[in-house]
Amino acid sequence: MRSLKRLWAWFDDITGTSKALGPPLTHPVPNARKSRWFYVLGSATLAAFLVQVVTGIALSSSYVTGAGQAYDSLRFISGTSLGSVLRGMHYYGSTAMIILIGLHVIRVYLMAAYKYPRQVSWLSGVVLLLGTLLMAFTGQILRWDQGGFWTAVVAAEQAGRTPLIGNWLGHFILAGATPGGATLSRFFAAHVFFIPAVLFTFIAVHLYLVVRNGISEPPKAGQPVDPRTYRRWYHALMQREGVPFWPDAAWRDLFFGCIVVLAIFLLAVIVGPPEIGKPPDPTIIQASPRPDWYFLWYFALLSLIPNWSETFVIVAVPAIFILFLIALPLVAPKGERSPLRRPWSIVLVIFMVSAIGYYWHEGVLAPWSPHMDAPPLPESVVGVSSGPIADGAKVFYDKGCEFCHRISGYGGIRGPDLSDSGDRMTRAEMVTRLYSGAANMPSYSNNLTPQELNTLLDFLQSRHRAYKYKISPPPIAQALRAP
Numbered sequence: 001m002r003s004l005k006r007l008w009a010w011f012d013d014i015t016g017t018s019k020a021l022g023p024p025l026t027h028p029v030p031n032a033r034k035s036r037w038f039y040v041l042g043s044a045t046l047a048a049f050l051v052q053v054v055t056g057i058a059l060s061s062s063y064v065t066g067a068g069q070a071y072d073s074l075r076f077i078s079g080t081s082l083g084s085v086l087r088g089m090h091y092y093g094s095t096a097m098i099i100l101i102g103l104h105v106i107r108v109y110l111m112a113a114y115k116y117p118r119q120v121s122w123l124s125g126v127v128l129l130l131g132t133l134l135m136a137f138t139g140q141i142l143r144w145d146q147g148g149f150w151t152a153v154v155a156a157e158q159a160g161r162t163p164l165i166g167n168w169l170g171h172f173i174l175a176g177a178t179p180g181g182a183t184l185s186r187f188f189a190a191h192v193f194f195i196p197a198v199l200f201t202f203i204a205v206h207l208y209l210v211v212r213n214g215i216s217e218p219p220k221a222g223q224p225v226d227p228r229t230y231r232r233w234y235h236a237l238m239q240r241e242g243v244p245f246w247p248d249a250a251w252r253d254l255f256f257g258c259i260v261v262l263a264i265f266l267l268a269v270i271v272g273p274p275e276i277g278k279p280p281d282p283t284i285i286q287a288s289p290r291p292d293w294y295f296l297w298y299f300a301l302l303s304l305i306p307n308w309s310e311t312f313v314i315v316a317v318p319a320i321f322i323l324f325l326i327a328l329p330l331v332a333p334k335g336e337r338s339p340l341r342r343p344w345s346i347v348l349v350i351f352m353v354s355a356i357g358y359y360w361h362e363g364v365l366a367p368w369s370p371h372m373d374a375p376p377l378p379e380s381v382v383g384v385s386s387g388p389i390a391d392g393a394k395v396f397y398d399k400g401c402e403f404c405h406r407i408s409g410y411g412g413i414r415g416p417d418l419s420d421s422g423d424r425m426t427r428a429e430m431v432t433r434l435y436s437g438a439a440n441m442p443s444y445s446n447n448l449t450p451q452e453l454n455t456l457l458d459f460l461q462s463r464h465r466a467y468k469y470k471i472s473p474p475p476i477a478q479a480l481r482a483p
């Protein structure tokens with residue numbers, strides 16, 4: 001014990017650890033009675049971030065960055081039990097981080113904690129928010145399955161709408177004119193080096209400023225911030241009723257942070273990581289990948305707005321949102337902080353949350369949303385196990401038709417149900433439709449070999465009303481169907 005103490009004294013003397021860590025740990029924080037638990041959201045976001053760092057490093061040691069191997073390496077990782085838990089933790093960690101950072105931003109905005117002297121804390125927080133969203137986005141692409149691949153394409157297409165630099169930006173995102181191995185390397189570098197470097201830097205700035213300026217006191221109506229007197233007033237307040245951060249307030253952060261990490265772990269073990277989709281296939285021109293849940297609402301928004309407004313929504317809405325976040329502390333650095341005196345802030349938060357909730361709900365349930373995870377049609381639906389009809393059913397699945405078309409209860413419902421297409425359409429009509437495409441259906445004129453087309457048509461012609469509700473066809477229909 002004595003020698004441990006001596007060792008510590010020696011270490012502390014040389015490094016100055018206790019001098020450096022003491023003040024930040026024991027700096028006084030407001031001792032408000034009611035709103036204490038609001039203050040744990042930021043540190044909980046940090047806890048989720050640390051989970052991401054640890055699991056991310058572990059995953060990257062088995063992940064292969066190559067268009068040909070990324071998918072298989074993830075399959076391999078998910079196949080081992082440790083890998084599956086790590087992938088799960090990385091996924092639920094990102095989920096937790098997005099939810100927590102969102103709540104943290106809402107809390108800070110409602111309490112107007114961005115006012116003097118904490119404007120730069122807010123601005124560094126904006127960088128952290130955008131960085132977190134970019135991490136979620138780039139991470140999804142690293143899966144390099146059908147969904148990840150097409151998300152990269154859609155991202156490039158959307159960036160391409162930016163005025164003037166759009167073309168360049170699209171090229172930059174794809175690292176070339178078409179998505180491929182270079183695209184994946186680019187997203188990997190962004191996800192593993194660039195964005196984390198920015199996050200680490202700004203987390204340091206953010207935390208330093210929290211210690212320097214102190215945690216904002218819970219706002220009271222009728223107690224406006226005046227930059228000329230605020231510091232003196234805050235100092236006096238802390239003298240009167242402040243408590244040291246460690247241990248009086250920190251246990252709450254620690255406790256909540258542990259709950260977050262535990263929840264992430266349990267979800268990873270019990271629910272497991274998200275399914276990896278089908279391997280990417282550039283010839284499947286299904287136009288709408290389905291993003292992870294946190295971007296689903298945005299995807300739904302883009303699908304539901306009229307075509308003419310798309311460019312505006314893709315370019316202007318994010319730009320306005322970011323400008324608003326940056327301008328906020330610069331335009332309103334003083335004045336009332338209480339949300340009761342800033343009713344518009346409450347209206348804005350309710351509006352944003354319900355709009356996102358609404359589009360999210362649409363994204364989960366709406367008929368237009370393609371079912372990327374529809375399983376291949378089972379033999380009981382196809383009716384035969386070999387021959388042209390069975391081959392056609394395979395083409396129907398492989399070419400992504402099933403993402404949008406339902407057959408006997410399988411597949412998406414973005415396009416018409418094709419369970420009885422043999423009763424409704426002739427071969428020629430089907431060919432026309434396949435070659436010309438439609439408003440929400442890609443054209444397949446260059447994407448089907450004659451052989452594939454023929455078996456596909458055989459399959460579609462074999463679909464009859466009797467199968468629609470998975471009723472086994474009456475013998476007479478079977479007899480008619482036989483060639």
Ligand code: HEC
Binds near residue numbers: 370396405421430442
């Ligand atoms: C991105 C979604 C999507 C994909 C993928 C897709 N379709 Fe479609 N399909 C649609 C939509 C939407 C319509 C309705 C178009 C319209 O308004 O006429 C449609 C219409 C059709 C029709 C006409 C149906 C009718 O009742 O009028 C046929 C047949 C068809 N698709 C077959 C296919 C086949 C075969 C494939 C795969 C090679 C395929 N579709 C892939 C969305 C899709």
